Amino acid sequence: MNVETTTSASPDIEAIDTATPVAANRNVASASTTSEAAAARQPTPIPVLPDAQRLNIAASHLDYAIVRGKDDERAIIKDVSLLFPAGKLTVILGASGAGKTSLLNVVAGETRVGKITGAMYLNGQPTTGSNVKKVSGFVHQDDIVLGTMTVLEAITMSAKLRLPHTLSDEDKGQKVQEIIHMLDLTAVQSTIIGTATEKGISGGERKRVMIAMELVTSGACIFLDEPTSGLDSYTAFSVMQLLRRLAASGRTVVATLHQPSSEIFHLIDNLVLLASGEVMFAGSAEHSIEYFARQGFPCPQFSNPCDYYFMSILNTTGTAVSATRRKPSAEETAAAEARIARLLQAWKDSPEHAAIMAEIASPSRTDGITTESFKYMSRFTDQFPVLFSRAGRNAIRNKLIVTAKIGQMTFLGLLLGLTYLNIPDRSFAAQIQDRTGVLFFIAIGMLMASAMGVLTVFSSEKQVFQREFGGGFYGLPAFFFSKVAVELPFQIIMPWLMVSILYFLTGLQKGADKYFIASGLCILMYNSGAAIGMLAACAFDDITVALAIVPLVMIPLMLFSGLFLNSANIPVFLDWIKYISPIKYGFVGMTKNEFTGLKVCPNESDSPILRRVGCQPGEATITNLGFDDQGSIVFNVLILVALWVGLVFLSYLALWRIVRTAKRVDLVVPSTKADKKGGKAAPTAAARAAAAAGQEEELAEVAAKS
């Protein structure tokens, strides 16, 4: 097998000096302090991508605007024509707000709002962002991933969910091992990625895992948004060096960067400088130095070209760096704007720009994309077991959450059990009051504890879902039902634990049937609470809003549960609330279960008159609470089940709404604008649209087959 040969053998700066084709022109002395240790580690050679699988992407006269109103559009990307060649590391640079992320999203098919016009080509064939998305991977800046997974599990999950199901598990496993090996993750493959409470792999390794998860399925092209953000300069350098090695092996690698070091600058094959959404330069990093010198901006010797570009060329305020940090004057700002406008125009008039336009017009590679490069979406039946076992492992490995749940239920059980210790030994009146009291607090405890717990946990897992769903890992049904199925055993054991502790401490009515009915009702209330928590997590984007809303919702559910207010006295306009209150059905069921067949007898502490009257039937309490017409225990159980199912269904709908509104916008090919702008002997708009549609059909066919 061919392996890439153009890159260095170890992730250190000295090695890069000898390996990069631009080393001879290096402005900056290499830092060698870290090289000795690193030199001992030889990175695994990366297999060279066959020619037929390489992806050359081009954008021609691409515009992207945010649509605010009918006639109100804000242009973000303006008339951008660029090449993203296979085998090259393309880096998009620009000041903050220049449009780097927007451009990356538009080309990679990740844009969610706005209007995209212009033309895009994939290996010379007209295409759209959504088609590019199907054949490429995207590593987001905020690499959200389930931290309880090990490196191997995360990459395996990606392979199992996104490689064609026609590929056997052994083949997928082999591909995973190849990628792990290729990205030098072998040593950490059994380490967890890491959560807020449990340290896992390092930041650089985490980035490499994200790259591996994308590369395992989309081997030919990868987009990365700020892959070095949050990394120290050496780790950032090794991540960029890896990207360079991937590019050198024939892959198309496109990344945005904020402010690369000079070492990173010299790794860039294809530099794109953006200013105010327009291209100011595109070409080799080394050539940029010569280009800007030609424009009257020679990069001083021994300085980082990127620093120079940012400070002296892209700087929109016109102020030089100074200790005084004074506000730029209006003249300085106007001069800076004029400089940028001049350089933007100079690029359009340059032979470099003309060469790019010519290359777009007559691409050197005109072959279509091969089906081997398509990303597949697995079926529900493949997704469910993968997600079920992952959610199971996550639930067990999240020791803090499991311990917190057990602690919460034990604490509640002991608190109520000891507060209402041995109710039958209490006075006649206290026996009735305390029995209803403990039953009511059980109902509230079940609902509140589970709702708040699920709300906080699910809010963060929802982000993982959104990221993975967006990346085409799986569909909503598989995620949702695997999550519900994994949580169910916990939602049975936890309330059972609590009710078991307090049932015998409090001395509620004896009998296996009574105990099991009480346990069943607690389990149903706990599950209804969990469903309320899940619904709130899905319905509100911001967890702080959800945390404020849930207790507010609980108050009327408690108020109209039948203890504080007799059912007959609820105001007519609020009467409906009692019909949707799981607390009410749970409390009514628990009360009927406890007081039916119970004899409440006075004891020594009661007055002689009361003792003379003797034991009273518990049914009298049911009547006094107004619960005679509130249905049987079975009826209340069935309503609780229905409420639980209804709330789970609503949660599903809330998640579906998020998924539906997160759709991406795609390139529209409305007019012959590209042709009008000149420089492009392109097919007509109709021909482009037809070709893109043909490609779309081809992709759909493959997806359907998969």
Ligand SMILES: Nc1ncnc2c1ncn2[C@@H]1O[C@H](COP(=O)(O)OP(=O)(O)OP(=O)(O)O)[C@@H](O)[C@H]1O
């Ligand atoms: N969805 C949006 N709604 C409104 N404005 C947007 C949207 N997306 C991008 N913009 C605007 O477009 C401009 C470019 O944003 P973008 O995030 O692409 O810049 P950037 O160069 O990546 O910036 P940074 O380096 O700070 O991340 C910014 O002014 C931003 O406010």
